[in-house]
């Protein structure tokens with residue numbers, strides 16, 4: 001089956017409202033799992049929502065995310081440079097609206113955990129907070145900070161130090177089921193999706 005689809009040249013989008021344009025072009029990479037990034041300690045403690053988390057490699061385990069240009073105050077980025085540790089906390093159905101609220105421009109002195117009503121958890125020897133309501137915590141250490149020349153965004157790469165997952169999942173051969181975790185995926189900056197696992201397929205070989 002093929003689709004009856006229409007081609008629109010980039011020129012045509014020139015007159016589109018700025019926010020509508022951004023939201024549209026933000027959405028092409030699809031709905032991706034939302035994470036809260038926890039950073040800083042004491043007065044610097046900070047929490048913010050990100051959905052550009054991407055797998056970089058498994059040996060060693062590396063994860064990346066895209067940071068908007070740092071031409072204005074970016075608390076997450078500043079804390080990562082200062083403390084080197086940070087956490088990814090999977091966003092789930094139970095608290096995604098609170099998670100969304102962390103994207104508001106809170107000032108440096110305001111703590112998003114308190115502002116949106118989420119629980120900060122601290123772990124021994126890790127210089128970053130975790131989200132109590134999240135069932136998947138990933139602790140990371142800054143490994144690389146790469147400027148993307150095309151638009152001055154940054155690819156922040158972290159090495160995984162430890163992960164925390166529900167005990168029941170340990171029995172499942174370390175396979176995360178994102179439907180079971182009630183993970184929320186986000187398209188652009190506003191559209192939240194639930195996940196349905198369809199099937200696990202075997203490693204593909206040429207037939």
Ligand SMILES: Cc1cc2nc3c(=O)[nH]c(=O)nc-3n(C[C@H](O)[C@H](O)[C@H](O)COP(=O)(O)O)c2cc1C
Pocket residue numbers: 034046047048049050051052053065066067068073074075076077100102103104105106186188189190
């Ligand atoms: C659904 C959603 C996803 C977002 N993803 C990103 C992202 O991947 N990268 C980014 O730099 N900002 C992203 N943002 C914007 C940040 O959450 C926002 O700039 C926030 O204020 C950053 O806080 P901070 O200054 O405390 O780091 C996203 C916002 C929303 C609502």
